[in-house]
Amino acid sequence: MDYAIEMLNITKEFPGIKANDHINLQVKQGEIHALLGENGAGKSTLMSILFGLYQPDEGIIKINGQEVKIHNPNDANKYAIGMVHQHFKLVHNFTVLENIILGVEDAQFGFLKTADARKKVMELSQKYHLNVDPDAYIEDITVGMQQRVEILKMLFRDNDILIFDEPTAVLTPQEIDELMHIMKGLIKEGKSIIFITHKLNEIKAVADRCTILRKGKYIDTVNVSEVSKEELSEKMVGRKVNFNVEKAEPQLGDEVLRVENLTYHPKTAHKDLLKNISFHVQRGEIVCIAGIDGNGQSELVYALTGMVPIQKGHIFLKGEDITKASIRKRSDMGMAHIPEDRHKHGLVLDYSLAENMILRNYDKPEFQKHGFIRFDKMKAYADKLIQKFDVRSGEGGKSIARGMSGGNQQKAIIAREIDSQSDLLIAVQPTRGLDVGAIEFIHSQLVKHRDDGKAVLLVSLELDEVMNISDRILVMYEGEIVADLNPKDIDVKELGLYMAGSKRGEGYEK
Numbered sequence: 001m002d003y004a005i006e007m008l009n010i011t012k013e014f015p016g017i018k019a020n021d022h023i024n025l026q027v028k029q030g031e032i033h034a035l036l037g038e039n040g041a042g043k044s045t046l047m048s049i050l051f052g053l054y055q056p057d058e059g060i061i062k063i064n065g066q067e068v069k070i071h072n073p074n075d076a077n078k079y080a081i082g083m084v085h086q087h088f089k090l091v092h093n094f095t096v097l098e099n100i101i102l103g104v105e106d107a108q109f110g111f112l113k114t115a116d117a118r119k120k121v122m123e124l125s126q127k128y129h130l131n132v133d134p135d136a137y138i139e140d141i142t143v144g145m146q147q148r149v150e151i152l153k154m155l156f157r158d159n160d161i162l163i164f165d166e167p168t169a170v171l172t173p174q175e176i177d178e179l180m181h182i183m184k185g186l187i188k189e190g191k192s193i194i195f196i197t198h199k200l201n202e203i204k205a206v207a208d209r210c211t212i213l214r215k216g217k218y219i220d221t222v223n224v225s226e227v228s229k230e231e232l233s234e235k236m237v238g239r240k241v242n243f244n245v246e247k248a249e250p251q252l253g254d255e256v257l258r259v260e261n262l263t264y265h266p267k268t269a270h271k272d273l274l275k276n277i278s279f280h281v282q283r284g285e286i287v288c289i290a291g292i293d294g295n296g297q298s299e300l301v302y303a304l305t306g307m308v309p310i311q312k313g314h315i316f317l318k319g320e321d322i323t324k325a326s327i328r329k330r331s332d333m334g335m336a337h338i339p340e341d342r343h344k345h346g347l348v349l350d351y352s353l354a355e356n357m358i359l360r361n362y363d364k365p366e367f368q369k370h371g372f373i374r375f376d377k378m379k380a381y382a383d384k385l386i387q388k389f390d391v392r393s394g395e396g397g398k399s400i401a402r403g404m405s406g407g408n409q410q411k412a413i414i415a416r417e418i419d420s421q422s423d424l425l426i427a428v429q430p431t432r433g434l435d436v437g438a439i440e441f442i443h444s445q446l447v448k449h450r451d452d453g454k455a456v457l458l459v460s461l462e463l464d465e466v467m468n469i470s471d472r473i474l475v476m477y478e479g480e481i482v483a484d485l486n487p488k489d490i491d492v493k494e495l496g497l498y499m500a501g502s503k504r505g506e507g508y509e510k
């Protein structure tokens with residue numbers, strides 16, 4: 001039979017690593033084909049080759065049985081291949097419509113024909129139930145909506161082969177359900193989808209077949225309905241993965257973080273984004289902030305870590321008032337932070353991995369003498385963390401952060417922050433974009449941090465993670481904490497009710 005896409009024997013080498021080593025991928029027309037593999041297994045590289053961003057060293061690509069050469073994304077577009085990238089490619093101060101027609105306006109519509117483009121966009125939006133507002137600015141719409149704009153961009157260009165590179169990593173559970181629905185609608189119309197995800201539930205929910213890669217090599221292609229999640233993860237990681245987090249009862253110690261009546265109202269907002277928030281975290285516990293995205297979790301973390309000034313209230317770290325302290329002071333006093341946006345706040349992308357590993361403490365005598373970095377110490381420290389946290393990249397500490405796979409960038413930040421042995425670790429979505437093996441490891445590290453007598457404040461949108469790993473759950477709704485719960489007393493359904501604002505807990509700190 002003819003496949004919509006065939007990538008045969010694809011090989012691509014980067015300095016120090018064979019990212020793709022004779023890989024085969026065959027996608028049938030009208031199927032959702034999942035691409036599964038550990039962080040750094042070579043999935044994004046393979047897709048970048050299909051999309052014309054990289055040229056393979058070896059191997060061929062066939063479309064509907066015909067061999068083709070794809071030199072750049074314009075070529076890919078010519079062959080009706082579109083891609084939604086892991087990190088979206090949108091112009092933030094342009095409208096939705098402007099973003100969709102960017103790059104095709106001259107060829108097809110020209111300046112005066114925007115009305116035609118608008119009509120086509122609205123028709124597509126309706127047909128696939130995308131519900132976008134063409135005149136909204138990208139900076140004003142949610143991440144989920146931005147992704148729909150990316151999907152519309154592909155549909156607008158009449159693409160038939162749609163690549164989704166980890167599309168759910170940045171979405172809320174509800175948005176994920178909606179995306180799955182949209183994807184099923186797309187294949188009904190005859191499109192073919194390549195779907196990269198680390199979430200096995202999603203593969204089971206929508207994919208027809210799945211190709212598995214490990215360390216740059218092709219492992220297998222399976223019919224999804226014939227394999228279990230456990231079998232999939234074993235093929236991917238090469239060993240059995242334990243999905244349950246094992247942890248003993250918490251041994252509570254002194255209070256590390258105390259927040260009193262915190263209120264935050266940025267100049268640009270019409271209302272308080274944080275309203276009178278009070279809570280505390282003690283040594284020996286993992287406290288999780290749960291909530292639907294956009295209910296003030298990000299703002300709370302910005303306030304705690306010193307990234308925004310607050311109007312009212314106090315923050316105490318180990319008893320000392322740090323409300324007005326600088327970020328550096330907070331860090332030096334024992335606050336670690338795994339940020340939500342790894343590119344913006346977690347890494348300097350053009351620095352090497354080793355330089356990124358010492359961002360917290362390059363100014364300390366351990367790594368600096370008379371104002372000069374002690375490169376030997378930096379290298380030794382980075383090597384230690386790379387090994388301990390299994391951070392994979394072509395050239396070890398010398399690799400530039402920008403060239404590393406998304407999951408390995410995340411592991412690098414986690415390594416740096418956990419290894420700082422800070423009294424308070426604020427971890428925002430720490431396992432976003434990680435494979436199941438890495439998630440298992442990171443969860444065990446967070447529990448170890450707690451068992452070492454540190455305090456952990458975890459912010460997560462993943463309900464399984466919240467239920468599995470936390471000792472206490474604070475639910476945020478519209479900028480307030482509406483409940484303080486013990487995960488043993490509730491189930492996911494009840495937690496969902498608190499998160500949706502239809503229930504309030506008694507006895508939480510006011």
Ligand SMILES: Nc1ncnc2c1ncn2[C@@H]1O[C@H](COP(=O)(O)OP(=O)(O)OP(=O)(O)O)[C@@H](O)[C@H]1O
Nearest residue numbers: 014019039040041042043044045403404405406407
């Ligand atoms: N431009 C580049 N320069 C150097 N090395 C690169 C480049 N792009 C990818 N690599 C390396 O190739 C390997 C495969 O990376 P790739 O991004 O394809 O993995 P992935 O399977 O998509 O991982 P993840 O799940 O973490 O996104 C990694 O070790 C990465 O460091």
